[in-house]
Every structure is written in C-alpha cells, then in structure tokens.
Amino acid sequence: MKKYILFLSISIFIISCSEKNKNKDKIQEIPIEIIVDRFDQAFFETPIQNLPKLKSKYPSFFPADVPDSVWTNKMRNPQWRELYGEVQKKYPDFNNKKAEIEDLFRHIKYYYPKTQIPKVVTLIYDMDVQYKTIYADSLVLISLEMYLGKNHKFYEFPEYQKQTFEPSQILPDIVQDFSLNKVKPPTQKDLLSLMIYAGKQLYLKDALLPEYSDEDKIGYSKPQIQWAIAHEVDTWRFFIDENLLYNTDSKLNQRFIAPAPFTKFGLVSDNETPGKMGAWLGWQIVRTFMDNNKDIPLQKMLVMDASEIFQKSKYKPKK
Known part of the structure; x- marks a missing residue:
C-alpha cells in the first residue's frame, strides 16, 4: 500500500511538472515588444x-x-x-x-x-x-x-x-498596480476577507512572476521571510485565540495588512516581527486553496468571495 501511495505521489508530481513546462513553453511563444x-x-x-x-x-x-x-x-x-x-x-x-x-x-x-x-x-x-x-x-x-x-x-x-x-x-x-483591476475587492470588511484580498494580490505575483522570490513579491528581507515561515502557526493561533478573523474593526488593516515596520500584535516582541503578517497568512490561504482546487483557474479565483476560498482551502498551517 505504501509503495502504491508513493508511486501515485510521484506520478502526480511528474504530471504537474509536465503541465507547468507546457504552460511555460506557451508563455514564451507569445510575441511581446515593449517600447x-x-x-x-x-x-x-x-x-x-x-x-x-x-x-x-x-x-x-x-x-x-x-x-x-x-x-x-x-x-x-x-x-x-x-x-x-x-x-x-x-x-x-x-x-x-x-x-x-x-x-x-x-x-x-x-x-x-x-x-x-x-x-x-x-x-x-x-x-x-x-x-x-x-x-x-x-x-x-x-x-x-x-x-x-x-x-x-x-x-x-x-x-x-x-x-x-x-x-x-x-x-x-x-503587478501590484495591475492587480487592482483584476482582484475583486472584498464585500465584507472583516480581517479574514482583508487577508485573503491581500493574499490574492500576492498570488497573482506567483502566477505572473514565477521566477521571483517570495521576499521580492511581498517586500520582505530574507530574515523576515524566515520569521514568517517559522511563526505561521503561532500567528494563525493568535488570530484564532483573539477572535480576530471575523472582526470588522477598521484598525485591524493597519495592524496586520498595511505595510509597516512590524506587525502590531500588542506583544513586547512586536518589533522582532515583519509587517503585514495578515497579508502573509492570506497568501498562504490562497496558495492552499489553489493547491487543493486545481480545476479552478486563476482568473476565477481572483473574483471569488473570501469565505468560499477559506472554506474550500481547508487551510491548516503545519507546525
């Protein structure tokens, strides 16, 4: 049984890589001349x-x-x-x-x-x-x-x-400017909707700038990316424990989404954090959604409601 699962996983990986290579070839064939x-x-x-x-x-x-x-x-x-x-x-x-x-x-x-x-x-x-x-x-x-x-x-x-x-x-x-006309603004103003909106914009960079690093896409330094990865579970737990996901307080955008020197958790260690950790988490939710719903094209995802994306993502950060 384990051998079968391993074989299936390898097969899926090979098929996925093959599809990505086909898409890459198609993209490179598109004639573009910028003045x-x-x-x-x-x-x-x-x-x-x-x-x-x-x-x-x-x-x-x-x-x-x-x-x-x-x-x-x-x-x-x-x-x-x-x-x-x-x-x-x-x-x-x-x-x-x-x-x-x-x-x-x-x-x-x-x-x-x-x-x-x-x-x-x-x-x-x-x-x-x-x-x-x-x-x-x-x-x-x-x-x-x-x-x-x-x-x-x-x-x-x-x-x-x-x-x-x-x-x-x-x-x-x-790409950030381009996304303003392609990513549907959230109909709800709760923190989770704002997070997923920011996550969609970042995921568009995944699609349009596949060779770029995550640091460049979100504007972090390498240590900040490492911090975000290492504390993804802790940050998610904080949002859950503080009942912030469905909170509509307008101040939450500045605390967790907008560019800032650090994320304002209200902890003594805040100045050790990168800013906009809510946007980072929204990005991971959208990535998880796209990984688990490969039949949904990018264009459709960008206009879907945040609640549907969150529910179907089955997002659960790994320790």
Missing part, C-alpha cells in the same frame, strides 16, 4: 530654451496650470541634477528591465489575452512611496529614483520602506 521612453533623460538633457519642444512632445507630463518656471527651476536645481546623475549611474540603459517587463507581459497575455501592451515611460518624480509605479492600461510609469537600492544616500525613509527601493521591486510593483 520604453526615457522621459527622465529627455527632461534633464533638454536645454532650457527647448522646453516648449519638450512640452509639445510630452503634453500629459506638463499640466497647463503649472508655470514654466517650475520646470526650468527643476532643470537647473543642483539637487535634482545630482539625483538625475544617480539614476543614470544605476540605469544607464533599461535593456535588462525591458526584457523582464516583456516577460511579465507574456505571462499577463497568457492569463488575460485581451490586455493592451502598454508603453513604459521612465521618469524622476517626487520620491513618493505611493506612486513608485503607475499602471494605466496603455501606459506604465516607473519612477526610477525610487529604485536606487535601499542603502542609497538620498533615502531618508523608514527601513521597512527602503527595503522596497531595490531594482528587484519594479516588476512586483507593476
């Missing part, structure tokens, strides 16, 4: 007297109510020019990232064939953590000053934010 427009270079390399020509070429980047003096001051400003120099050192060309973005959109087109292939525009914005990338159907904007590496001298941000300023975060950030 990259280096607006960051165009802006800072344009002589001030040629600003009207630049505005004519990029009208959407120059709001009509903003006077030209704002742009000419930015062109001259030593700090902005120094920042531009740092961006050019890091990204003298964008070929490697262009190839990665093309591979990303092969995966997107595989799951969502009607997706429009956008133009990619790189720029230097205002170091706004909320707008590192912007995905708008026909356009992807990438603020390169936000991807210079977490230890860059220009960054005066909390550590948990700086660790997401690595070049490896560009594609996960694009």
Whole structure:
C-alpha cells in the first residue's frame, strides 16, 4: 500500500511538472515588444530654451496650470541634477528591465489575452512611496529614483520602506498596480476577507512572476521571510485565540495588512516581527486553496468571495 501511495505521489508530481513546462513553453511563444521612453533623460538633457519642444512632445507630463518656471527651476536645481546623475549611474540603459517587463507581459497575455501592451515611460518624480509605479492600461510609469537600492544616500525613509527601493521591486510593483483591476475587492470588511484580498494580490505575483522570490513579491528581507515561515502557526493561533478573523474593526488593516515596520500584535516582541503578517497568512490561504482546487483557474479565483476560498482551502498551517 505504501509503495502504491508513493508511486501515485510521484506520478502526480511528474504530471504537474509536465503541465507547468507546457504552460511555460506557451508563455514564451507569445510575441511581446515593449517600447520604453526615457522621459527622465529627455527632461534633464533638454536645454532650457527647448522646453516648449519638450512640452509639445510630452503634453500629459506638463499640466497647463503649472508655470514654466517650475520646470526650468527643476532643470537647473543642483539637487535634482545630482539625483538625475544617480539614476543614470544605476540605469544607464533599461535593456535588462525591458526584457523582464516583456516577460511579465507574456505571462499577463497568457492569463488575460485581451490586455493592451502598454508603453513604459521612465521618469524622476517626487520620491513618493505611493506612486513608485503607475499602471494605466496603455501606459506604465516607473519612477526610477525610487529604485536606487535601499542603502542609497538620498533615502531618508523608514527601513521597512527602503527595503522596497531595490531594482528587484519594479516588476512586483507593476503587478501590484495591475492587480487592482483584476482582484475583486472584498464585500465584507472583516480581517479574514482583508487577508485573503491581500493574499490574492500576492498570488497573482506567483502566477505572473514565477521566477521571483517570495521576499521580492511581498517586500520582505530574507530574515523576515524566515520569521514568517517559522511563526505561521503561532500567528494563525493568535488570530484564532483573539477572535480576530471575523472582526470588522477598521484598525485591524493597519495592524496586520498595511505595510509597516512590524506587525502590531500588542506583544513586547512586536518589533522582532515583519509587517503585514495578515497579508502573509492570506497568501498562504490562497496558495492552499489553489493547491487543493486545481480545476479552478486563476482568473476565477481572483473574483471569488473570501469565505468560499477559506472554506474550500481547508487551510491548516503545519507546525
């Protein structure tokens, strides 16, 4: 009997690997050509007297109510020019990232064939953590000053934010923006629904960025991933014991889902934890659901109710 079970397990594993390889081959056959427009270079390399020509070429980047003096001051400003120099050192060309973005959109087109292939525009914005990338159907904007590496001298941000300023975060950030139009927001506002919503967004990164590490997908460091794995059972037990799963307190999102330096369990050891452990657990629930319901396609799962996903996942963290 044991030999039969072992044989069956091996057979299922081989079939699963074969299916994944077939999908991978199909994805790589999808023709994608991304156009990259280096607006960051165009802006800072344009002589001030040629600003009207630049505005004519990029009208959407120059709001009509903003006077030209704002742009000419930015062109001259030593700090902005120094920042531009740092961006050019890091990204003298964008070929490697262009190839990665093309591979990303092969995966997107595989799951969502009607997706429009956008133009990619790189720029230097205002170091706004909320707008590192912007995905708008026909356009992807990438603020390169936000991807210079977490230890860059220009960054005066909390550590948990700086660790997401690595070049490896560009594609996960694009997918996060893409997910906003593909992942159904929760109809319920209890913690479990919020966890599974975040978990769906992370699972979409599993599908679209299969070569990326879990650290890059969620924005953790390696020690933080190790902590999350090691304390999955403890965290789940905490949510159960504290009756938090179906609690609708609006503060729970900030405590357990939103980016933060640590997760706010209310314990003396909180500062040893990574932030957004609720999102991490939601990710594991969604992964378990997809492992146990292989007949349900990604697109359908992303719009299913959290309660159904949780019930059918049969999630039970392993010690």
